Amino acid sequence: MSNNSIPQKVNDHLANERTFLAWIRTSLGIMGFGFVVVKFSLFIRQIELILKKDVVVGSQHEYSGVVGVSIVVIGALTVIVAFFKYRKTNKQIEEENFVQTSNSITIVAVLIFVIGLILSWYLIDGL
Numbered sequence: 001m002s003n004n005s006i007p008q009k010v011n012d013h014l015a016n017e018r019t020f021l022a023w024i025r026t027s028l029g030i031m032g033f034g035f036v037v038v039k040f041s042l043f044i045r046q047i048e049l050i051l052k053k054d055v056v057v058g059s060q061h062e063y064s065g066v067v068g069v070s071i072v073v074i075g076a077l078t079v080i081v082a083f084f085k086y087r088k089t090n091k092q093i094e095e096e097n098f099v100q101t102s103n104s105i106t107i108v109a110v111l112i113f114v115i116g117l118i119l120s121w122y123l124i125d126g127l
Helices: 008-051 061-095 103-125
Strands: none
Touching: 008 061, 008 103, 061 103
């Protein structure tokens, strides 16, 4: 069966689904990274407790917990954005009126950029 015998709408729907699954993989990666940041913060606190008795409450490692949770939330929001983008594109394919938008890509890129800046500031502050 050649590719020409498959209706274009079917190809479009399958491409939309592949794109949605790529967004899901991205969101899982973002959430996994946030989880690692939180757990690494807990690991560092444990090491500090072992190495020195008087750990200052409110040390810089408390920020990484907040940043890690924020990254997980951004990953969860990415799933929601991906779902609505998938549904919108699906409807546009059915109506044969596809209009490309990059709002969701812009939102995710800006959020990840901001988290990157915060993590960079955190790492520089720890030097």
